[in-house]
Amino acid sequence: MKIFRRLLPWILLAIALFILPAILSDFRLNLFGRYFSLAITALAIDLIWGYTGLLSLGQGIFFALGGYGVAMYLTLNTESGAGGNGIPKFFENYGVDQLPFFWQPFWSPAFTLIALWLIPAIVAGLVGYLIFRNRIKGVYFSIITQAALMVFFHFFNGQQKLINGTNGLKTSTTELFGQLVGSSDMQLWMYRLTVLLLPVAFLICRYFTTRRFGDALIAIRDDEQRLRFGGFNPVPFKTLVFIVAGALCGVSGALYTVQSGIVSPQFMSISFSIEMVIWVAVGGRGTLVGPIIGAILVNYLRSLVSEALPEFWLFVQGALFIFVVVLMPDGIYGWFTGGGLRQLLAAFGMAPKSRTYPQLDEEVAALNDLS
Amino acid sequence: MTQPLLELKDVSVSFDGFYALTDLSLTLNKGELKSIIGPNGAGKTTFLDVITGKVRPTKGTVTFKGHSLVGLSEQRISREGIGRKFQTPRVFENLTVQRNLELSASPHKSAFNLLVDRLPVSAKDEVQRLMNYVGLSPFATTKAGSLSHGQKQWLAIAMLVAQSPEVLLLDEPVAGLTDEETVRTAELIKSLAGDHTVVVIEHDMEFIRDLKAPVTVLHQGQLLTEGPLEKVKQDPRVIEVYLGQADSD
Ligand SMILES: Nc1ncnc2c1ncn2[C@@H]1O[C@H](COP(=O)(O)OP(=O)(O)OP(=O)(O)O)[C@@H](O)[C@H]1O
Ligand SMILES: [Mg+2]
Numbered sequence: 001m002k003i004f005r006r007l008l009p010w011i012l013l014a015i016a017l018f019i020l021p022a023i024l025s026d027f028r029l030n031l032f033g034r035y036f037s038l039a040i041t042a043l044a045i046d047l048i049w050g051y052t053g054l055l056s057l058g059q060g061i062f063f064a065l066g067g068y069g070v071a072m073y074l075t076l077n078t079e080s081g082a083g084g085n086g087i088p089k090f091f092e093n094y095g096v097d098q099l100p101f102f103w104q105p106f107w108s109p110a111f112t113l114i115a116l117w118l119i120p121a122i123v124a125g126l127v128g129y130l131i132f133r134n135r136i137k138g139v140y141f142s143i144i145t146q147a148a149l150m151v152f153f154h155f156f157n158g159q160q161k162l163i164n165g166t167n168g169l170k171t172s173t174t175e176l177f178g179q180l181v182g183s184s185d186m187q188l189w190m191y192r193l194t195v196l197l198l199p200v201a202f203l204i205c206r207y208f209t210t211r212r213f214g215d216a217l218i219a220i221r222d223d224e225q226r227l228r229f230g231g232f233n234p235v236p237f238k239t240l241v242f243i244v245a246g247a248l249c250g251v252s253g254a255l256y257t258v259q260s261g262i263v264s265p266q267f268m269s270i271s272f273s274i275e276m277v278i279w280v281a282v283g284g285r286g287t288l289v290g291p292i293i294g295a296i297l298v299n300y301l302r303s304l305v306s307e308a309l310p311e312f313w314l315f316v317q318g319a320l321f322i323f324v325v326v327l328m329p330d331g332i333y334g335w336f337t338g339g340g341l342r343q344l345l346a347a348f349g350m351a352p353k354s355r356t357y358p359q360l361d362e363e364v365a366a367l368n369d370l371s
Numbered sequence: 372m373t374q375p376l377l378e379l380k381d382v383s384v385s386f387d388g389f390y391a392l393t394d395l396s397l398t399l400n401k402g403e404l405k406s407i408i409g410p411n412g413a414g415k416t417t418f419l420d421v422i423t424g425k426v427r428p429t430k431g432t433v434t435f436k437g438h439s440l441v442g443l444s445e446q447r448i449s450r451e452g453i454g455r456k457f458q459t460p461r462v463f464e465n466l467t468v469q470r471n472l473e474l475s476a477s478p479h480k481s482a483f484n485l486l487v488d489r490l491p492v493s494a495k496d497e498v499q500r501l502m503n504y505v506g507l508s509p510f511a512t513t514k515a516g517s518l519s520h521g522q523k524q525w526l527a528i529a530m531l532v533a534q535s536p537e538v539l540l541l542d543e544p545v546a547g548l549t550d551e552e553t554v555r556t557a558e559l560i561k562s563l564a565g566d567h568t569v570v571v572i573e574h575d576m577e578f579i580r581d582l583k584a585p586v587t588v589l590h591q592g593q594l595l596t597e598g599p600l601e602k603v604k605q606d607p608r609v610i611e612v613y614l615g616q617a618d619s620d
Contacts, residue, residue: 212477213485215470219463226461229423230475230534231449236482 009199016195026184030259031303033191035296037255040201042279042291044245044252047205049277050285051214052241053221058127058145059249060273061152062120066250067263068156068163069116072106074174074181074258094161102162116254117247124246125239132238137224146270153268168264171257182261194255198292201248205288208244217241218286278317282324284331293333374437376401376568377422377453377538382431384417384592391417392592394431399538404564406571406579409589410612415572416458418589419540423455424448435538450480454536458543458572460527464516468507468526471515472498476533494533501529504559520547528556538568545578557581588612 016036021029041063048054075088087099105111131144157166172182179186208214219227220234227234257263266272275298283294298320305313328335335341375398384392392414399405409415420426422433424445433440440448449455463471476494477485502508505525510518515526528544541560545553557578563569564584573579579586579600586603588595590612596603603609 208486211486212470212474212488212490213482215463215466215474216482216485218465219474222463222465223461225425225445226457226463228445229425229449229455229457230530231446231480233444233446233480237485240482 013195013199017192021188021191026187029191030187031300032296033187033194033259034256035299036191036194036198037252037259038276038279038299039198039292039295040252040255041249041276042283042295043201043205043288044248045276045280046285046288046291047208047248048241048245050280050287050291051209051217051221052238054238054242055142055277056145056242056245057142057270057273057277058147058149058152059245059276060149060268062124062246062249063253063256063276064152064156064263064265064267065120065123066116066253067257067267068169069106069112069119069250070254071169071171071174071257071263072103072163073109073112074171074176075169076103076106077109077176078174090164090167091161096161100162117250120250120253121243121247125243128239128242128246129235132235132242146273149268149270149273153265153270156268157265166265168262168266170262172261181258187259190255190258194259197251197255201251202288202292204244204248208241209288213237275317278321280331282320282331284328284333284335287331287333287337290331290333294331297332373400375399376403376436378432378434379418379421380432380434382421382428382433384414384421384426385429390592392421392428395589395592395594397587397594399568399570401568402565404561404569404571404582404584405587406573406582406584407587407589408573408576408579409595412591413589414592415589416542417592419455419542419570419572422448422540423453446480449534449536452537453540454531454534454538455540456527456531456542456544458546460520460523462515462518462523462526462530465514467512467514468502468518469498469511471526471530472501472533475530476535497535498533501533505529521549521552524548525552525556528559532559532563536567539563539570541569541571543572543574545573545575550577553578554581 016032020032024032041059044062045056045059048056085097087097087103091097091099105115127145127148131141136144156163159165160167163169172180174181176186181187181190209217216227216232216234216237219232220237224234253263253267279295279298280291281294282298283292284290298317301316301320302313305316324331328340330338377399379395379397382392382395383390395414395418397418407415407418417426421428422440424440424443424447428441435448435451435453440451440453443451463474466474473490473494476490476498478491478494479485479488499508502511505528507518507522507526507529510522515523518526524544524547528541531539531541544560545556548556553575560569560571560582571579571582571584585598586600587597588603588606588609590608595608595612596606598606
C-alpha cells in the first residue's frame with residue numbers, strides 16, 4: 001500500500017504523458033491540456049487562500065498577464081501575421097503604424113519566457129505589499145482584489161490601439177518554430193509541456209507549505225495578530241506567497257492561452273476569477289492535491305455539460321459548489337482522506353462503522369503510553 | 372540607582388472618552404516577579420496591551436531599557452524581548468502542539484529564515500523539554516485546536532517560554548486549570564523569575580499567594596496600592612474594591 005502511494009504520482013504522470021495521448025482524440029487531449037494548466041492556477045489559489053487565508057478574487061489579472069505575454073511574443077514573431085509595416089496586422093485597423101514600446105521586448109523568446117511569470121509576480125508584489133502593509137484583511141482584501149481585477153479588465157478591454165482591446169490576441173494562427181501553434185503536433189507538445197509543469201508547480205507549492213514557513217502561513221490564517229506578538233511580521237510572508245501565486249497564475253495563463261488559441265480580456269472577467277476559487281473549494285483547500293482534482297473535475301464536468309446542455313452549466317456549477325460547501329466542507333479530497341468514503345459505505349452497510357470518538361481512543365492510548 | 376527595565380509613566384488610555392487607564396505609573400526591574408490583581412475591568416489587560424503595542428497610549432510614556440516603545444509594531448516589541456500570553460489562550464489551532472512550539476522557538480523570525488533554515492537542535496531540545504514539562508508530549512502531533520482548555524492554556528504558556536523573551540507578561544495563566552496544574556504553573560513561573568522578568572495577572576488568590584511576589588492592585592485604571600500580599604490585603608481601600616467583594620461570595 002505504501003509503495004503504491006509512492007508510485008502513484010509517477011503512474012499518474014505516465015498515464016497523462018503516454019496513455020491519454022494514445023486514447024484521446026486531439027480535441028479531447030487539448031481540453032485535458034487546458035484543465036491541467038488551470039490546475040496550476042488552482043494550486044496558486046490554494047497557496048494563498050487554502051493555506052494563508054487570503055481569498056483573492058483577482059487572480060485573473062495574473063492569469064491574463066501570462067497569457068498576454070506569450071500571445072504578444074507569438075503575434076510578433078509570426079511573419080504571415082504581419083501587416084505592411086512589419087507589425088501585427090490588427091494594428092492597421094486602428095491606424096497604428098508604430099509598435100507600442102512595451103511590445104518591443106516581446107520580440108525576444110528569452111524575455112518572454114521570463115516575463116510571463118515575472119511580470120505577474122511584480123504586479124502581485126506591488127498590489128500585495130500595499131494591501132498587506134496597510135493591514136487590509138478578510139472581506140476587504142477580497143473586495144480590493146476584485147476591484148483591481150475590474151480595473152485591469154477595463155483597461156485591457158478599452159485599449160484597442162495597444163493590445164487589440166476586447167478582441168484579444170489570437171494565438172492559434174500564429175507560428176512557432178515554423179509551425180502553426182494551432183496544429184495538432186504543436187498542441188501535443190503544449191500538452192506535454194503542461195503535464196510536466198503541473199508537477200513542478202505542485203513541488204513549488206509544497207516547498208512553501210512544508211517547513212516552518214508553511215506553518216507560519218497556517219498561523220497567519222488562524223490568528224495573524226497572535227503571530228505578530230510572537231515576533232513575526234506577517235507582511236513579508238503574505239507578500240511572498242502572493243507573489244509566488246501570481247507567478248504561478250502567469251504560467252498557468254500562458255499555457256492555457258496557447259492551448260485555447262486566444263487570450264482576451266475575458267480572462268479577467270469577475271466570474272472566471274470566482275470560478276477559480278470554486279475549483280479549490282470543490283477539490284479541498286489546504287491540501288494541494290485537492291485543488292488539482294477540483295480544477296480538472298469541475299472543468300471536465302463543464303465541458304460535458306456544455307456540450308450537452310450549454311445553458312445549464314451555470315446551474316450545475318452553482319449546485320456543485322453548494323453541495324460541496326455544505327456536505328464536504330473540506331472538499332472532495334478532504335472528504336476522502338477524512339474517512340468520508342468509509343462513512344458512506346458504512347451507511348450502506350458495506351463497511352464497519354467508524355468509532356465515534358477516534359480522538360478519545362488516541363488520548364487513552366497516549367495515557368497508556370505514559371504509565 | 373539603576374535604571375528600571377520597563378517603565379510606564381503617567382500612561383492613560385482612552386477608548387472614545389472612556390478611560391481604561393488613568394495616569395498609571397509603574398516600574399519593573401530586571402529579574403523581578405510582580406503580580407497584578409484588580410477587579411474585572413480594572414484595566415489589567417489594557418496595561419499589557421499598552422506595553423506590547425496592541426494599544427497606543429493616549430498620553431504618557433512606555434520605556435524599555437531606556438528607549439520608548441510607543442508607536443513600535445507588535446512584532447518589533449516582541450523582538451525587543453517582551454513576550455505575552457493572552458487572557459484567553461491563543462494558540463494556532465491548525466498546527467500541532469509541536470509545530471506551535473517550534474514556530475515560537477524560531478531564533479530568526481524573517482520569512483526567508485523560516486523558508487531556508489532548519490530549526491537548530493538546541494531549539495528542538497528546548498521544545499521537547501517544554502512539552503515534557505507541561506505534560507503535552509503525548510499530544511505532540513495533535514492539532515492544538517483539539518486540546519482541552521487547560522492544555523491550551525499550558526501550550527500558550529509553553530509557547531511564550533519557547534520564545535525565550537526577557538520579559539514575560541502573563542494574563543491569567545491559570546484560569547481554567549485544576550488546583551494541581553495551578554501549583555505546577557506557579558512553580559514554572561517561579562523558576563523563570565530571576566533569569567526573566569515576569570508579570571502575572573490573576574484573579575486566583577491562592578495562586579498569587581503561592582507566587583510570593585509583591586502585588587500591585589489596579590482599580591478603575593489607576594494604581595491603588597503596591598506591596599506584599601499580606602499587607603495589601605489589610606488595606607481598607609483594597610478590601611472595599613476587591614477583596615471585600617471576593618470574600619463575600
Ligand atoms: N478596545 C476597547 N474598546 C473599548 N473599551 C475597551 C477596549 N478594551 C478594553 N476596554 C474597556 O477598558 C476597561 C478595562 O478593560 P481590561 O480588559 O483592561 O480589564 P481587565 O482588568 O483585564 O478585566 P478582566 O479581569 O475582566 O480581564 C473595560 O471597561 C473594558 O470594557
Ligand atoms: Mg483582562
